[in-house]
Amino acid sequence: MAGKISKILIIIAIASLAVFSFLSQKSPIFATCCKAGALGDDTSAVPVLTEGRKYWIGDAYYFNYRFDKKPQMGTIIMKVQVFSKAGKQESSLEITGSADMPSMRGAHSTGEQLFRLNKKGDYLLPVNVVMPGEWEVVLNFFKDKKPVYTGRVMFNV
Ligand SMILES: [Cu+2]
CATH class of the missing domain: 1.20.5 (Single alpha-helices involved in coiled-coils or other helix-helix interfaces)
Structure with missing residues (x-):
């Protein structure tokens, strides 16, 4: 029993x-x-950006982004240039980037890292690509500490 x-x-x-x-x-x-990142796993609502294209932040600023080389294993540098409406390069914003692999969320997440300004006023962020596959970098733009724009960059290695 x-x-x-x-x-x-x-x-x-x-x-x-x-x-x-x-x-x-x-x-x-x-x-x-x-959930791993600040945004959680689901970034599908965040617009995907194209390298070299011009994107408006409201109607006061616009920006573009480029990599220093074709994305590959190792460290690649992401460069963002922000301009005022009049076309003058602008460095009064803050930009953060958060890199990760969507297929293995959290495994290589960098967390939100601040882009550093060079002397020309370009915003630079090194991204350490440690594994082949699809990568995503979520960009957050801030003006006077207030979030003004979010976009993401996808690339394959
Ligand atoms: Cu991975």
Whole structure:
């Protein structure tokens, strides 16, 4: 009798473990607990930017971005140039970049890193590509500490 009850208890324990591990993979309620980046896993709503193209930040500024070389393993430098409406290079904004691999979210996440200004007024961010595959860099622009623009750059190595 006691043996039968403990068998049933073991079966219940195994079954609830299986249900729990299934839920923690599938259910958004469980998923919210473990997100890696500040934006979480889902960046699909963030517009994807194209290298060299001009993007407006409101109607006061515009910017473009480029890499110093074709993205490849090792350190690549991302360069952002911001201009005022009148076309004068602008360095009064702050820009952060957060790099990661979407297919393995959090595994190589850099967190939000500040772009550094060079003497010309270009914003520079080194990105350390440690693995082949698809990479994503989420860019956040701030003016007077207020967020004014978010976009993301995708590239394959
Ligand atoms: Cu990876």
